[in-house]
Amino acid sequence: MAVEAHGLTQAIGARWDTVRRRYKWWQLTLFVIGVIAAVSVVSALFFAVGNKPSRIYTDAPPPPVGSPHFTTAFATIVGAPVERGGTITLLNNGDQFVPSLLDAVNQARRTINFAVYIWSEGEFSDQLIAALAQKQREGVMVRVLLDGLGSLKVPDEDFSALIAAGGKVEKFRTPKFGKLTRFHRRNHRRAIVIDGDVGFTGGMAVSDVWLGDAQDEDHWRDIMFKVTGPLARSLQTAFVDLWVSSSGELLTDPRNYPAQAPAAFEGVERFVHLASSPADDDQSMGYFFLLPILAARQSVYFAAPYYVPDRHLQDALVEKARAGVDVQLLFPGPRTDNWIVRASAQARYQELLEAGVKVHEYQPTFMHAKYGVIDGTWAIVGSPNLNSRSRQLDEENALGIYDPAFGAKLTETFFTDLQRAKPITLEEWRRRNPLLKLFETMSRILDQQS
Template identity: 35%
Template sequence: MSTTKSKWLKRATRVLAAVGALWLSWTLYALIAPEAEDKVPESISVDHLSPDPTLTAQPRSDLLKLLESVLHSPVTSGNKVTPLINGNQIFPAMIDAIDRAEHAVYLLTYVYWSGQIADEFATALGKAVQRGVKVRLILDAYGARKIPDVLLQRMEADGIIVAWFHPFELYNVRHFNLRTHRKVMVVDGTVAFTGGVGIADEWQGDARDSSEWRDDHFRIEGPAVDLLTGSFIENWLNATGELLNVEVYKIAQRKTSDRAQSDNTQADDKSTRLLVLSTSPRGDMSPISFSYWTALQLATKSVNIATPYFVPDANLAKALMETAERGVIVNLLLPGDINDSTLVRYASFAFYDNLINSGVAVYEYQRTMMHTKSIVVDERWSLFGSPNFDNRSFELNDEILVVADDASLAARLNESFMADISHSRQIRLEQTDFRYWVRQVLAHLALFLREQI
């Protein structure tokens, strides 16, 4: 047997053993803690009510209004969204906002690890407390498990109020699998940040090499900040049993006139309309997968998707393929060999052949770990925030998805997307050699865990 085949067989054996152990563990878990089902519609139809007979064409569909009507989440106008590209833009903007805080800083994060940037955030938050600013920090008990005890003790000694989301408890095993993957920071109720970045050195720099991850974050001003504040309040209630009311009331009271002025003077065709979805694993329909599916159904020209973890359910995979088959340009950007999850990467392989055969262009980013999470549809609608394109984001995690109707924002994200494509490799259909079949076997084995990854 050749050295290459022997190497692949050994790797296959190790992966098979790991997948088998994980599958058995999750099967036992599912017996005691079954999750909610995730459903999307089977089709979409359009009813034109009282059309204007003088119009030569029917009005364009409005993704935000459709999502608002079904998901009961309000669309706000008069917002300003500033994309922040990579750590060298993201972290200075966030720390500057903390340094300018006068009343309250609310920070909710999945990842808070060790290193320079973790220390810089702790220092900035501690100084804010010294100025009389109320600082509250929510850490996911699993995602932030790497935070050093000494750093945590320092923050608490500085007066930062720290809460843990779903720590492990033997009497409530199900909760430990339900994580808050939300990333949001709200300062004084007037500015908010959300996106995919974690508080760790992996996100520093400008994605120049494998030590600097590629990611986006977004600075938001306007009425949508209230909804992002609500996302923090919900997880604070989950983590502590305490409903934040007094601080938020003061912020809302101060902003009432500002919001009214914003709605009256800025809610024009050039303002950014936003819909903010704060999702949790409840019910039989994921608002995230529903939003993705609906955006694909309404697409007529182009769809650009960037996601670090791609393990869609059958309905979303089918929607992607059907979108490409009806002539829409569909580009899918995923991480390449520099990847922090081998299991997810193998599971993603299982979709490549069908997607490519349907006309989807699949790319793998080459420079570093690609962690951006965005979808841009028809150069108009942008969907971004904390969710990945996988079941864990759809059914298990608390997430924040922002949907924007702003052509200029979509253009900026598309420009960034195409820059990433220039550092990527397009995947072609491979010949069915030994390595191909080994990878296919491993990919479909990894899919046994699709409900948990």
């Protein structure tokens, strides 16, 4: 053994002498610096810091979601105020969303603040930019916040008419040297606010995949929500802080924050709007989904295009199903825009199915809708996915709403979506191809970036 070790030492020494003769000292120094820099960048991008508890639990049984005590605890935990009032309207697919959006833009009188993640050139983009430019020419102040990554498919010159008219277009976190460790942290928020009193949020953005009625593979299934009054006012929060970080402009103009009549506070009984930013030790968006599940008594229904849960969320769904709560999840089927993330979600199916969770996969086209409803009365809508990016990497915004009428509408929508989905059975899942099992296992390596 000693002889073998001595031989290995000699071999390493000889190799080092060869390297020193072949390269100059400054070349070796630059190489070492490069290796250290590469390791530092990878560590910053892919390895979280901070202490995270192995288990999340409550100090007492959570109040039911219909209780004001639940809303108070929920708002305090996620760090956002309890508000009331305003209306919310569900818009199915582009056939309902696009006309409603363009109509609201055309009726604007003071301001339009527009932030979405994806913006791609095409018919939808052309119609929208033309409408925005026209309103700017009429004296409405138009601001558009693009994501530096999500807007790569739209040329800058497409906005030239809007900018020439006086509109403002900014990009959030474009690639810059010295900022690469933050580039993968994107603005995924949906915050469209018109005159401070009408807003839109949900899963859609600006691309031709969101036109139509989910009639084929080229047109996605998705939902947007039109809000008014205090609900719309709350969306301004999701726009203004990222606008100033991208443009330097603080929005203090009263036109962005019109006074609201007492009647505006009628409508939705209670809601909490959270605009979250990435932080390793701040899991507010995770709690936004986890706490209502822990409080569920009868049912938990979620539709999500990307399911990469942390251990806490997966455990909560499993435990609720075992306790007799009707837990049903709707995910994309064979039509998806990310096979690795789909496989990562499927790697969790068996545990869910064994606990009694009902899992469904949407069949006709890619299902990009993001919504949930707990006990038929507490709704969760907005930009987040049930994945690690939404919990701790991306800028997101979501509404938690207690309103039995809206909860009933969202529940009806969920079961309508299930009519176009395939239920996954435990027996079928256990018999799946072993190669698929291997792919699912491998896909989980990238969980934290999904």
